[in-house]
Amino acid sequence: MMQFSGRQTQFYIDVVYGLVFTVGFGYLLFVGMDPRIVAFEGGLVLGYFLRVWENMTVYERVLQDEVAAEAEDAVAEEVQQRVPAEAEAQVEAEVEDQVQEEVESEVTDRMQGEVEDQVQAEVEDRVPGEVANELVAQVSEIDADLAAELEAHLEETGGPEEEVRRGSGGQQS
Numbered sequence: 001m002m003q004f005s006g007r008q009t010q011f012y013i014d015v016v017y018g019l020v021f022t023v024g025f026g027y028l029l030f031v032g033m034d035p036r037i038v039a040f041e042g043g044l045v046l047g048y049f050l051r052v053w054e055n056m057t058v059y060e061r062v063l064q065d066e067v068a069a070e071a072e073d074a075v076a077e078e079v080q081q082r083v084p085a086e087a088e089a090q091v092e093a094e095v096e097d098q099v100q101e102e103v104e105s106e107v108t109d110r111m112q113g114e115v116e117d118q119v120q121a122e123v124e125d126r127v128p129g130e131v132a133n134e135l136v137a138q139v140s141e142i143d144a145d146l147a148a149e150l151e152a153h154l155e156e157t158g159g160p161e162e163e164v165r166r167g168s169g170g171q172q173s
Helices: 007-030 035-157 160-172
Strands: none
Touching: 007 035
16 A cells, blocks of 8 residues: 655645546536535535645644744844854953953052062162262362362472471470
């Protein structure tokens, strides 16, 4: 025995309906009007309309399922396109704010410590040398000033011999 499925089954059911309807209509046309055949033909027409109505509801359900699947795919595709872009924009805005704040605080903390360390190290390196150089310069300046004053004083007094005489003469008396 043959097994029917899907559209093949529908085709054979439609063929059977068509043949029975044609035979019944031919009987009514050639043999005469018989109320039993007319009722049978009416039942066939009503059954066929019900079958068509059933097929329409099945097709509508199939169409609704297909439309729903297409809508799901369209929504999923749109979500895949929009959500990453919106999420990326939101993440970028948040990241910019947070990174800027964190970088500023981190740089401030690090730079304060490093600047203090560097200034301290540079002061320790430069100050003793500069102080020694400044002292040498001031001592040289003081020596030069003293030498000039001594020379001026010696010229006023008449030389070093005169000073010595006065100093030794004052001690003898």
